[in-house]
Amino acid sequence: MSADITARADTAVPTAEATKAEPVRPVRRRRVRYAALLTPLGSLGAALGVWYAVSYLLLSPARRFLVPPPQQVLTVSFLDWTHLQPMLQALSLTAQVALVGLFIACALGVTAAVLMSRARWLERSLYPYAVILQTVPILAIVPLVGLWFGFGFTSRVVVCVLIALFPMISNTLFGIQSVDRAHHDLFTLQRASRWARLRKLELPAALPSVFTGLRTSSGLSVIGAIVGDMFFKQGEPGIGTLLDVYRSRLQSEDLFAAIILASLFGVTVFALFTLVARLAVGSWHASADRP
Numbered sequence: 001m002s003a004d005i006t007a008r009a010d011t012a013v014p015t016a017e018a019t020k021a022e023p024v025r026p027v028r029r030r031r032v033r034y035a036a037l038l039t040p041l042g043s044l045g046a047a048l049g050v051w052y053a054v055s056y057l058l059l060s061p062a063r064r065f066l067v068p069p070p071q072q073v074l075t076v077s078f079l080d081w082t083h084l085q086p087m088l089q090a091l092s093l094t095a096q097v098a099l100v101g102l103f104i105a106c107a108l109g110v111t112a113a114v115l116m117s118r119a120r121w122l123e124r125s126l127y128p129y130a131v132i133l134q135t136v137p138i139l140a141i142v143p144l145v146g147l148w149f150g151f152g153f154t155s156r157v158v159v160c161v162l163i164a165l166f167p168m169i170s171n172t173l174f175g176i177q178s179v180d181r182a183h184h185d186l187f188t189l190q191r192a193s194r195w196a197r198l199r200k201l202e203l204p205a206a207l208p209s210v211f212t213g214l215r216t217s218s219g220l221s222v223i224g225a226i227v228g229d230m231f232f233k234q235g236e237p238g239i240g241t242l243l244d245v246y247r248s249r250l251q252s253e254d255l256f257a258a259i260i261l262a263s264l265f266g267v268t269v270f271a272l273f274t275l276v277a278r279l280a281v282g283s284w285h286a287s288a289d290r291p
Contacts, residue, residue: 068252077257087242087258090229091265094238097153098218098225098269101160105217108161109168110210114198116169117176127169134166138224142231152235156228163224164217171213175206211277218273222266239265 048070055069068076077083112130116123142159149155179202187197229240237245239262246255 065250065252068256073253073256073260076253083254083257086237087239087254087261090237090239090242090258091261093236094222094225094229094240094262095265097156097228097238098160098221098265101157101224102164102218102221104157105161105164105221106168106214109165109213109217110172113169113172113176114203116173117202118194118198123173127173130166130169133162138163138227142227146232150234151232155232156225156238159228159231160221160224163227164221167213167216167220168210169213171209171216172206175209176202178209179205207281208277211273211280215270215273215277218269219266222262222269226262 051067051070055064055067059067077087112126116126138159141162145155145158145162149158176198183201183205184197187201192200225238226240226243229238230244233241239258243255243258243262246252246258
């Protein structure tokens with residue numbers, strides 16, 4: 001009888017402990033979400049505080065036009081449609097250039113990485129030039145791009161491709177070459193063809209690396225589009241063209257507003273591809289557990 005009571009008590013203790021531990025995980029998730037939300041807001045508040053300090057404490061009223069306070073940028077540029085409309089129109093053109101350049105860079109980068117993974121001699125032949133393309137200062141070859149492709153939309157896209165190409169090549173190639181050897185052995189036992197091995201094993205396993213390169217290239221393509229706007233000014237102006245115009249005219253409020261819009265666009269593109277990566281990779285990779 002006493003043995004039965006002891007056994008029942010022993011089985012009841014873990015159940016009570018499990019009942020107490022059940023709400024721990026949801027509470028932890030809420031804390032992580034709150035921290036993920038409050039941390040950027042705190043850094044934003046700190047940045048605005050530094051901005052105000054520079055405008056009102058470090059600069060005299062005669063030189064305050066160099067760094068106008070945030071409320072002045074808001075009222076002069078963002079809340080005035082005559083100032084905001086040309087910025088939005090220019091940003092739409094820059095967005096088109098960035099997205100087209102990113103699409104081409106992704107297609108070329110993944111294709112080049114797949115080809116290099118199929119043949120070692122192709123990797124030895126092509127990869128050094130991809131590294132050189134990454135290390136050469138883009139501003140040094142922009143004049144050549146203008147001479148070869150003109151000074152319009154095409155040249156801006158080419159600049160985006162040149163800047164965004166290397167992360168796609170390097171990350172995709174790394175992902176394909178990092179497949180576990182045991183998985184390769186399993187496909188070898190099944191006598192799978194090289195195409196089946198690539199389609200069913202290497203490319204799915206390389207998806208996290210591919211999307212890492214895609215997120216990196218998305219930010220670089222925005223930078224490339226803005227750089228192209230600054231150098232190739234034929235046709236409709238982009239946001240980079242307006243940045244150069246506002247700088248030359250000392251329109252500080254509009255300059256800061258254009259910088260903020262360009263930054264928000266870059267953050268939006270990065271966040272969009274981060275979401276796409278989570279949806280594509282799913283819950284099987286460790287990156288899906290990050291807040």
